[in-house]
Amino acid sequence: MASIAILGTLDSKSEEHSFLAERIQEHGHKTVFIDVGTGDNPKVEPDYSRYHVAASIGLDLDALMQRHDRGECVVAMSEAAPAFLAQLVGDGKVDGVISLGGGGGTAIGTAAMRALPIGFPKLMVSTVASGNTAHYMGTKDIVMMPSIVDVSGLNRISRTIFTRAAGAISGMVEAKIDTEGGKPLIVASMFGNTTTCVNEAKAVLEEAGYEVLVFHATGSGGKAMESLIESGMVSGVLDVTTTEWADEIVGATLSAGPTRMDAMAKAKVPAVVAPGCVDMANFGARETVPTEFEGRTFYIHNPQVTLMRTNAEECTEIGKVIAAKANANSAPVAILNPLKAVSEINGEGQAFYDPEADKALFEAIRSKAKVEVVDLDEPINSPTFAKTCAEKLLELIAQSLA
Secondary structure (H helix, E strand, O other), X not given: OOEEEEEEOOOOOHHHHHHHHHHHHXXXXXXXXXXXXXXXXXXXXXXXXXXXHXXXXXXXXXXXXXXXXXXXXXXXXXXXXXXXXXXXXXXXXOOEEEXXXXXXXXXXXXXXHHOOOOOOOEEEEEOOOOOOOHHHHOOOOOEEEEOOOOOOOXXXXXXXXXXXXXXXXXXXXXXXXXXXOOOOEEEEEEOHHHHHHHHHHHHHHHHOOOEEEEEEOOOHHHHHHHHHHHOOOEEEEEEXXXXXXXXXXXXXXXXXXXXXXXXXXXXXXXXXXXXXXXXXXXXXXXXXXXXXXXXXXXXXXXXXXXXXXXXXXXXXXXXXXXXXXXXXXXXXXXXXXEOOEOOOOXXXXXXXXXXXXXXXXXXXXXXXXXOEEEEEOOEXXXXXXXXXXXXXXXXXHHHHHO
16 A cells, blocks of 8 residues: 555645545555645645645735735645655655646646656646646656646546546556666766767666766756756766757757756766767758857757757857866866767868867866866767767766775
8 A cells, every 4th residue: 555645725625636546546556645735724634734745835814814926835835845845755655646736736836846856756736737738747746647637626527537547546556666776877968969879888888887868958958867867867878969058058959958967066976078069050941040140050950940050159158167067076187088979960061060169168168277188080870989978977976986
């Protein structure tokens, strides 16, 4: 029997959450009610009251509720619920979490779920699940299930949806995960233009006994990789596709934000870094590229994706950032520069060949880096460069364990 947390605004949605609890109990599991409402008293007795939740961050709940500002209440509970639920999970008191909600309930429920580890069962039944859910899910494995009708009372449709949701979360907590004998993890960043490099390096690392998880450096991929590094589950980082910094600096579409490459320092994880694909910034279809970039060099990757060549000034900034992020890590780090090409289309005779911009990039890295910098007279996708990256990372991991 597992314990499943039912987190919700029990002032307005007690009936719905109670129905959900009964269906979960029919699967043989215990339910734990957590109230995050801020209106009338809940119509069902919670195992943990709104005051328990508020106390987790020192929130004066009575003063908050007296102001009768619903938006402020949602924001406050979106801060308190993650702290409270993370503590329950950390203490081993619940094995999964489910919530039902509209806009406010979804904001609170998913905020709490984002504070939980990857792999921990989390299910949000929501009125907004069929829209853009990126800001609700973040980089976590939250399952979002459309409620179809509003979460407002019980009817033929909602009973069906809630019953299926109860079955889903019960199945999630019942699933057996084999965590014994797992290989240590290495994460790697990849783009289509660095695939050959990453695949070659991955083979070397796997031969050495590591499991390599590859993330597509498309903004969300970089964020997901950062989240996993920060979780403490990772033994090494092969960040050879730092292209998201090109998008961040240029203002293009696949940025992972200004905290990209921060996690390795927070978690103190050994890392090999390369300026892979920083020759390109990503936009949508050609006609969507902002007019301010007219006159620049473009490459039509496909009808939906247009790549723009970064110039010398932008490459200087990118190089400075890469060096600064590497410098911040107290674990062993090395930056490897592929002098002949940072992407598949950056070599001599290719669409993004620009020796001046490349020179600016490498000079910025060398001048600002306080970690080991290795220049290789190779393109990024050469077997020599890939093997050197993998072997260097193994060397740095060994250093960190010594």
